[in-house]
Amino acid sequence: MFICKTISFAAAICLSVLLTNGLTGCQSKGSATSETTTSSEKVAEKTETAPSSPDPEVKPADDVSGPIANAATILARPQVPILCYHQIRDWRGSDSKGAKDYIIPVASFREQMQMLADSGYHTILPDQLYAYLTKGAALPSKPVMLTFDDGDLDQYETALPILDKHGFKGAFFIMTVAIGRHGKQPYMDKAQIKDLSDKGHTIGAHTWDHHNVKKYQGDDWKIQVEEPKAKLEAITGKPVKYFAYPFGLWSHAVLPEIEKRGYTAAFTLADKRDDTMPLYTIRRIIAGGQWSAKTFYRNMNQSFDGK
Numbered sequence: 208m209f210i211c212k213t214i215s216f217a218a219a220i221c222l223s224v225l226l227t228n229g230l231t232g233c234q235s236k237g238s239a240t241s242e243t244t245t246s247s248e249k250v251a252e253k254t255e256t257a258p259s260s261p262d263p264e265v266k267p268a269d270d271v272s273g274p275i276a277n278a279a280t281i282l283a284r285p286q287v288p289i290l291c292y293h294q295i296r297d298w299r300g301s302d303s304k305g306a307k308d309y310i311i312p313v314a315s316f317r318e319q320m321q322m323l324a325d326s327g328y329h330t331i332l333p334d335q336l337y338a339y340l341t342k343g344a345a346l347p348s349k350p351v352m353l354t355f356d357d358g359d360l361d362q363y364e365t366a367l368p369i370l371d372k373h374g375f376k377g378a379f380f381i382m383t384v385a386i387g388r389h390g391k392q393p394y395m396d397k398a399q400i401k402d403l404s405d406k407g408h409t410i411g412a413h414t415w416d417h418h419n420v421k422k423y424q425g426d427d428w429k430i431q432v433e434e435p436k437a438k439l440e441a442i443t444g445k446p447v448k449y450f451a452y453p454f455g456l457w458s459h460a461v462l463p464e465i466e467k468r469g470y471t472a473a474f475t476l477a478d479k480r481d482d483t484m485p486l487y488t489i490r491r492i493i494a495g496g497q498w499s500a501k502t503f504y505r506n507m508n509q510s511f512d513g514k
């Protein structure tokens with residue numbers, strides 16, 4: 208297949224395909240909202256999505272020995288809300304309406320994080336989620352996972368200080384072709400990725416140049432899935448165990464390919480999980496840049512409630 212060799216094209220395709228291919232899979236069922244209120248009211252209604260109270264069935268988080276749960280058991284566990292972010296910056300005049308779903312204004316991101324903190328949420332990382340899903344390990348009360356795709360520089364410069372304010376940690380899925388890229392939409396360099404890792408955030412892979420995993424053949428698996436893992440491991444000095452599908456696109460046939468290349472789990476967007484390999488189809492929703500805080504809270508809980 209055609210493999211893009213230029214950084215600029217890869218970066219362009221990353222966003223442009225997101226915006227033009229009718230990617231309804233990016234959005235949760237409850238996300239198609241036109242609500243535009245800017246209410247910052249604190250919503251502290253119901254929903255504790257995953258168990259937090261003492262439970263004889265719940266193992267301590269450090270118990271990672273023995274066999275892991277089967278697919279049916281994993282699918283039966285309450286889902287942890289997982290949010291996906293891309294660019295964290297104020298909108299520009301040239302940003303299309305569709306683009307704004309992938310660009311969250313700084314004030315909106317700050318408001319969403321404040322709401323999570325005020326509502327008692329605790330961020331968890333992929334290792335904790337994996338232990339919960341496979342071993343029944345305990346999670347903190349009101350768990351949520353924050354994930355950031357592509358490796359945009361504003362995730363480091365803008366989002367990180369806001370995460371730090373609340374003691375939140377996130378998972379960052381890096382598109383390796385763009386590491387250190389400068390330009391209108393710059394990307395994190397190696398030192399910044401290492402710094403995130405050193406500070407306790409998780410670094411995951413998001414392919415080399417953001418091509419659709421469903422179309423890989425021949426050397427694509429090496430270029431898009433194996434080499435980015437090795438590169439990120441060299442940067443961070445840690446194993447890279449988690450993968451996020453570009454555009455959230457996957458098929459049943461690609462799941463064993465991801466698994467056999469050493470990834471422990473992989474993240475989609477709002478699709479239904481695979482019946483036999485749920486660890487490789489962990490759901491996320493894109494937290495809309497046009498959502499009010501109230502809409503954010505409602506969509507986050509509805510999307511992960513009972514599926």
Ligand SMILES: [Zn+2]
Pocket residue numbers: 221356357413417453454
């Ligand atoms: Zn992406």
